[in-house]
Amino acid sequence: MRRLVSAENKPIAIALGFILVILLIGTGYTLSTTGTAPLLSPNYLLQQLQIGAFLGICAAGIMMVILLGHIDLSIPWTLTAAAMTATAIGGDMAVPTALAVGVAVGLVNGIGVAWLRIPSMIFTLGVDTVLRGLMVAQTGGFAPQDTATPLMVFLAKERLLGIPAAIFVWAAVSLAIVVILTRTGFGRAIYATGSREAAAYLSGIHTRWVILGAFVVSGVCAAIAGILLAGYSAKAYQGMGNVYLLPAIAAVVLGGTHILGGRGRYIGTLIGVILIVLLNSVLSIMQMPEAGRQIIYGAVIIAMLLVYGRNQRVLS
Amino acid sequence: MTDVIIEYRGISKHFSGIRALEDVDFACSAGSIHGILGENGAGKSTLIKIMSGVLQPDAGEIRLEGRPVAFASPRAAGDTGIICMFQELSLIPDLTVADNLSISDPPRRLGLIDRRAQKARAEKLLARVRCEDVDPNALVRELSLSRRQMIEIAKALGRDPKVLILDEATSALTARDVQTVYDLLADLKSKGVASLFISHRMHEVDALCDTLSVFRNGRHIETFAKGEKNGREIVKLMIGRDVEAQFPPRPPARQQAQEDQPLLQVSGLTWEDRLNGIDLSVARGEIVGLGGLDGQGQKELLLALFGVLEHVGGEIAIAGQRGGPASPAAAKSGSTRMALVPEDRKTEGLMLGMSIADNLLAACQARISRGPFIDPQRARQAVADGIAKLQIKAGSPRDAVMTLSGGNQQKVVIAKWLMIDPDIILLNDPTRGIDVGTKQEIYRLMRDLADAGKAILFYSSDYAELIGCCDRVAVLYGGRVVSEQSGDGITEESLVAASLNIDPRAA
Numbered sequence: 001m002r003r004l005v006s007a008e009n010k011p012i013a014i015a016l017g018f019i020l021v022i023l024l025i026g027t028g029y030t031l032s033t034t035g036t037a038p039l040l041s042p043n044y045l046l047q048q049l050q051i052g053a054f055l056g057i058c059a060a061g062i063m064m065v066i067l068l069g070h071i072d073l074s075i076p077w078t079l080t081a082a083a084m085t086a087t088a089i090g091g092d093m094a095v096p097t098a099l100a101v102g103v104a105v106g107l108v109n110g111i112g113v114a115w116l117r118i119p120s121m122i123f124t125l126g127v128d129t130v131l132r133g134l135m136v137a138q139t140g141g142f143a144p145q146d147t148a149t150p151l152m153v154f155l156a157k158e159r160l161l162g163i164p165a166a167i168f169v170w171a172a173v174s175l176a177i178v179v180i181l182t183r184t185g186f187g188r189a190i191y192a193t194g195s196r197e198a199a200a201y202l203s204g205i206h207t208r209w210v211i212l213g214a215f216v217v218s219g220v221c222a223a224i225a226g227i228l229l230a231g232y233s234a235k236a237y238q239g240m241g242n243v244y245l246l247p248a249i250a251a252v253v254l255g256g257t258h259i260l261g262g263r264g265r266y267i268g269t270l271i272g273v274i275l276i277v278l279l280n281s282v283l284s285i286m287q288m289p290e291a292g293r294q295i296i297y298g299a300v301i302i303a304m305l306l307v308y309g310r311n312q313r314v315l316s
Numbered sequence: 317m318t319d320v321i322i323e324y325r326g327i328s329k330h331f332s333g334i335r336a337l338e339d340v341d342f343a344c345s346a347g348s349i350h351g352i353l354g355e356n357g358a359g360k361s362t363l364i365k366i367m368s369g370v371l372q373p374d375a376g377e378i379r380l381e382g383r384p385v386a387f388a389s390p391r392a393a394g395d396t397g398i399i400c401m402f403q404e405l406s407l408i409p410d411l412t413v414a415d416n417l418s419i420s421d422p423p424r425r426l427g428l429i430d431r432r433a434q435k436a437r438a439e440k441l442l443a444r445v446r447c448e449d450v451d452p453n454a455l456v457r458e459l460s461l462s463r464r465q466m467i468e469i470a471k472a473l474g475r476d477p478k479v480l481i482l483d484e485a486t487s488a489l490t491a492r493d494v495q496t497v498y499d500l501l502a503d504l505k506s507k508g509v510a511s512l513f514i515s516h517r518m519h520e521v522d523a524l525c526d527t528l529s530v531f532r533n534g535r536h537i538e539t540f541a542k543g544e545k546n547g548r549e550i551v552k553l554m555i556g557r558d559v560e561a562q563f564p565p566r567p568p569a570r571q572q573a574q575e576d577q578p579l580l581q582v583s584g585l586t587w588e589d590r591l592n593g594i595d596l597s598v599a600r601g602e603i604v605g606l607g608g609l610d611g612q613g614q615k616e617l618l619l620a621l622f623g624v625l626e627h628v629g630g631e632i633a634i635a636g637q638r639g640g641p642a643s644p645a646a647a648k649s650g651s652t653r654m655a656l657v658p659e660d661r662k663t664e665g666l667m668l669g670m671s672i673a674d675n676l677l678a679a680c681q682a683r684i685s686r687g688p689f690i691d692p693q694r695a696r697q698a699v700a701d702g703i704a705k706l707q708i709k710a711g712s713p714r715d716a717v718m719t720l721s722g723g724n725q726q727k728v729v730i731a732k733w734l735m736i737d738p739d740i741i742l743l744n745d746p747t748r749g750i751d752v753g754t755k756q757e758i759y760r761l762m763r764d765l766a767d768a769g770k771a772i773l774f775y776s777s778d779y780a781e782l783i784g785c786c787d788r789v790a791v792l793y794g795g796r797v798v799s800e801q802s803g804d805g806i807t808e809e810s811l812v813a814a815s816l817n818i819d820p821r822a823a
Contacts, residue, residue, distance in 0.1 A: 184688045185681035192678050195667035202624070202656060202664050203678040203732065204648035262669050 011256030011308045012268040018304065019275050026282035039282070050164035052277040054225050054232070056270065057170055058248040060177045061221025063269045064214040066252050067181075068194040069261025070113060070120035072218045075248060077131035078105045079241030082223035083230035084135055087146040094149045095227055102223025103216055105131065110212030135238070143237040148230045156231030166228055173221060178266050180217070190214055194261030247276050250301050256308070321346040321510050322367075322398070322479055327376035329362050336362040340376070340536045342529065344479065347508045349501050351515070351525030351542075353554055355723075355751035359534040360514055364483055367512075368400035369393030394420065397478030401468050401485050409457035414438035416456055417471050441470040446496045461488040461659070462610040469497065480504065481512045486520055487749045488777065490610040491812060498524055517778060518547055518752070530554055551752060562756060563784030564763040566803070577636050579652065579771040580740050582621070584630035590616040592795035593630065598740070598771040603762055605786030605806075606775040608815045613795035614775040615659055618742045621773070622656040623647045634740070648679060648736050655679075655733035657726075659744040665729040666717050673699045673713040675728050680735040702731035707757070723754030730761070741765060743774045747781060759785055779811050791815055 026039045038044050058075055065072040078101070086098035105127065112123040148156075155165050181187040189210045192200040201207045225244065230236045255272030257264025279300060283293045323343040329336045337359045344350050354360050365371040366378075369387030378385050380396060387393040390400070407416045414435050415422075423433035438452035445466050456464060465488050472480060482501075486494050501511050501524060515521050521528065522542070529539040530553040537553055545553075578597035585594040591613045598604045606614045620628045623641035632640030634652050641647035647654040658664035666675055676699050677684060684694040699713050706727040710720060717728055726746060733741065743762075747755045762785060766772055776782050782789050788802040791814035799814035 179689075183690055183692075185685050185690060186688065188674060188677065188681060188690065191670060191674065192667050195670050196663060198664050199658075199667050200678065202622075202644055202658050204644040205678065205681075206643075206645050262667065 008256065008263065008265065011254070011304075012265065012271055014304065014307060015254055015256070015268065015271045015275050018300075019271065019278060022275070022278050022282050026278075026285060029282075029286050039285070046164060046167070048277050048281055049170075049274075050166050051281075052273050053164075053166040053170035054229050055244055055247055055251065055277060056273040057173050057221050057225040057228070058244045059251040059269050059273050060173050060266070061218035062248050063252045063255075063257055063264065063266065064177070064180075064190060064217045065120070066249070066257055066259060067190050067261055067264055068211055068214050069197075070211065070214075071249070072109060072124050072215060072222075073121065073245065074105060074109060074124040074128040074131065075218070075222045076239075076241035076245050077128045077135065078102060078219055078222040079226035079229065079244065080236065080239065081105070081131045081135055082226035083236035083240060084139065084144055086152065086227055087144060087148055087230055087236045088138075090146060090149055092149075095151060098223050098227050099220060102219040102221070102226075104219070105222075106216030106219025107212065109219065110215035113215065114208040114211035139238070141238070143235065145235075147235050148233075152227055152231030153234060154231070156228045166232075169224065169228060173224060174266065174270060177217075181266055186210065186213060191262060194263075196262070251276050254301065254304055319346045320344070321381060323379045324363075324366075325377050325379070327363070327366060327373045327378075329366065329371065329373050335534050337366070337373070338534045340531075340534075342536055342539075344510045344512060345527075346478075346510050347505055348527055349505055349511045349513055349525045351513050351521040351528045352531065353521060353528060353550065354531035355554055355753050358531040358554070358751075360531055361483070362534075363531070364400060364402075364481055364512075364514065367393070367479075367481060368398060391420075394475055397476065398481070399472045399475045399477035399479070400481040400483065401472040402483055407456045407464055407468060407471070410455060412453050412455055413442070413450055413459075413467055414452035416467060417441050417452075417474055419471070420475065437474070441474045442467075444473060445470045445500065446493075460611040462490050462493060465489055466493055466496070469500070473500070477504075477509055479510045479512065481514075483514045484749050485513070486515055486517065488610065490777070491779075491815065492609070494520065517780075518550070519780065522547070554752060562759075564760050566787065567767075579635055580621070580773070581633040582617075582630070583633075585617065585620060585632065586629035586795075587616055587620050587625050587627070590795050591620065591628075591630075594792075594795070594797055596773075596790055596797060598773050600739075600769045600771050601766050602788065603766050603772040603774055603786045605782040605789035606773065606792060607779070607782050607789050607811050608792040608798075610777060612792040612815075614792050615744060616795075617792070618656060618744050618773065618775060621647075621740075621742060622654060648738070649682070652740065653736055653738045654740045654742065655736065655738035656742040657729050657733065657744060657746045659748075661722075661726055661729050666725060668718040669716055671714045672703070672708070672710050672717050672720070672728060675717045676702045676713070676732050676735065679732050683736065698735055702728075702735060705734065706731045706761070721751070723750040726750050726758070727754065730758070734765075739770060741770055741772045743772065745775055745777055747776065747778065755781075779808050782806065782811060783808060 023039055027037045030036055030038060058079070062072050062075060082098040082101045085101050086094040089097045109124050109127055112118050113120045155169055158165050160168060181190065189200065189205045192203065192205055193207045193210045197207055226241065229240055251272035252269050253259050254275060255264070255268025255270070257268060279297060283296060288296070320343045325341055327340045328338055340363065352360055362371065366373050369390045369392050385396065417438045418434045422429045423437060424430055435452050442448060442450055442452065447463065447466050447470070450459065450463060456467065459467065465485065469485060486497055489497065504511055513521065513525055526542050527539065528542055528550070530537045530550065532554060578599040580598040582594055582596045585591050594617055606617065608614060616625065619625050621632060621640060623643045623646055628640070631638060634640065641654065662668060667678065677695055680698065681690065684691055684698055703710060703713065708724050708727045708731065710724065717725060720728065730746070747758055762772055762774065774786060783806050786806065788800060789806050789811065790797045791799040791811060793815065801810055
């Protein structure tokens with residue numbers, strides 16, 4: 001058993017098991033009330049993945065930063081700023097401009113954390129607030145009247161070969177992250193720096209550039225999520241990214257990435273995202289009132305982390 | 317043994333199927349200094365952890381003064397007077413010296429910590445370990461490693477031990493502090509305290525202990541009074557095989573004139589108040605030692621050469637090119653490459669939680685990549701080569717490096733740097749706290765590397781190593797080279813004299 005599931009994969013296995021439990025409970029509920037099992041239909045699952053894409057792309061980016069032992073709290077307004085810029089610019093330049101916003105925010109975060117040595121929790125929170133101020137100043141505090149470009153709408157809503165295009169975007173982002181983390185020197189340097197920055201630096205790794213790079217990836221991912229989300233609702237609006245920060249961090253951590261950095265696999269983050277999306281969905285199918293959903297949602301996250309923690313202590 | 321204070325019978329301990337201790341009988345008498353010898357992985361650490369209540373044995377019984385006891389925690393062991401000073405420093409860096417000294421049971425008044433009593437207590441303990449120069453209100457993080465280790469000893473003393481366990485207590489100490497520890501242990505002995513002394517430095521064990529026990533492969537091999545066996549026999553017991561000379565032979569004195577220029581030339585190097593004008597040169601094929609008391613600028617010199625420190629004054633020339641590297645990344649690349657084996661392998665040398673393979677490849681990513689992508693074939697090959705070259709004893713390269721013994725961990729650090737084929741190798745006390753067998757392998761490796769044309773700069777806190785390994789030794793004092801000795805002129809007396817800067821004629 002110990003050979004079968006290594007310490008690193010244990011949280012992933014647990015999360016996977018929990019997804020099955022959620023599906024079983026949800027299906028049991030629907031069978032007993034309506035006699036159908038919509039949860040297991042491919043259409044329902046694809047729809048969940050499409051919704052999950054926004055969260056998944058945010059989580060992919062923030063995972064790079066968490067692997068370094070840092071955090072990126074500027075995700076919500078990076079996402080919103082990218083979306084608002086895209087709709088305001090419009091035309092062919094909408095998507096590239098939004099990505100540039102993500103790169104710019106990532107550069108600012110990276111310079112603040114790596115060169116100015118300001119703790120990321122404070123610095124990115126500050127950047128988030130500044131971005132919010134900028135967006136309010138630009139729009140006057142109202143939802144902008146501009147609409148998303150056809151490309152954005154296509155990416156977010158249309159289907160390709162019967163599969164939502166957003167899932168392809170998520171898959172492409174995922175593939176890029178996996179390749180970065182497992183196949184490039186940059187990826188190995190992220191793990192090394194997150195594991196022990198002093199040792200990484202003394203091994204001749206450009207730790208500052210690694211931190212900068214990770215924040216840029218995080219910013220770009222938030223921007224991509226912003227582009228999709230604006231396409232999905234056909235426009236950008238104030239606070240559209242607010243609901244993604246905590247679930248994105250939760251998904252990364254539920255997937256087994258160590259919150260202090262150095263350890264974690266991308267597949268775990270993927271499973272963490274699916275877990276959170278399904279949990280939300282099943283709770284709403286069960287017509288749980290909002291307050292109850294919040295309580296269960298939070299309790300599940302805490303309970304699962306407790307289980308991981310106990311396992312790690314026994315194994316080490 | 318007349319006055320047995322603590323006795324262990326048939327102690328066994330297994331970790332997930334791997335035997336750490338097997339049926340160990342061991343006893344220790346009041347008023348003795350008992351040395352425990354064995355290579356890393358021999359079971360010493362496990363034994364100590366069982367003694368101090370950190371681990372519980374799978375089988376066997378413990379008798380304290382004839383009564384069977386079981387310790388559920390270090391606290392329980394400490395309450396009965398069994399105090400352990402661990403190899404891993406257990407001080408909290410962000411608390412003051414006084415706080416640390418009284419951490420387990422601070423003096424209280426009305427339930428609150430009595431700071432004045434705590435400070436007085438700290439002063440008394442510091443005086444006992446002759447560290448009066450340490451301010452009780454100083455933060456531990458501001459102290460040198462050597463001072464911290466003395467504080468650790470003071471902390472153990474403050475808990476009134478009946479059995480005092482010193483695990484590598486002297487590994488980072490300067491010669492003067494080692495003498496203080498000797499005196500302390502002699503004093504404790506006269507008061508009937510049993511001291512268990514674990515050290516890899518044979519001459520210390522020899523000078524200090526009255527009884528010796530040798531462990532090997534989780535078994536207690538033999539216990540004997542000091543003087544019954546000579547050093548050679550003891551080493552043989554420890555490693556289970558014969559050893560020849562401890563150090564590889566030094567080649568005949570080199571002709572400096574052969575070299576048109578040294579590979580590494582330092583003149584007038586300064587940095588803050590730690591380095592005050594260092595002049596030094598290292599040629600290809602040469603091992604130059606850095607001697608002196610701890611904290612005389614040796615560490616800073618190595619860091620300055622490696623490009624870690626900012627605002628370094630003076631001049632560094634590498635292969636005739638003026639100007640030192642601006643960062644470790646610059647130091648390890650270019651035509652003349654530099655490597656540094658840092659002081660603390662656990663925090664500076666290794667990413668402990670990562671795999672052996674990842675650690676081995678941490679410095680040479682550029683060499684195993686095509687463009688931004690790592691070539692898995694070349695990476696695997698490099699890892700296999702590194703493990704084979706240094707004979708690292710590891711289950712799988714994918715295991716976390718923290719599962720290795722100290723000696724094998726240090727080998728990983730060295731192997732990591734050999735992957736970039738460095739020309740200049742800087743070593744900061746590379747044999748601290750590792751076993752005899754591995755030490756000898758490292759000495760031999762250093763000599764082989766020098767013979768292959770590398771320039772090696774080697775700081776060691778162990779005089780025997782400097783004498784045995786180096787072609788030349790530069791002794792540092794107050795951030796300056798006060799003496800340079802070479803070949804057979806390097807003796808313990810001359811090194812000690814120069815370290816204390818008491819004989820200017822030695823310069």
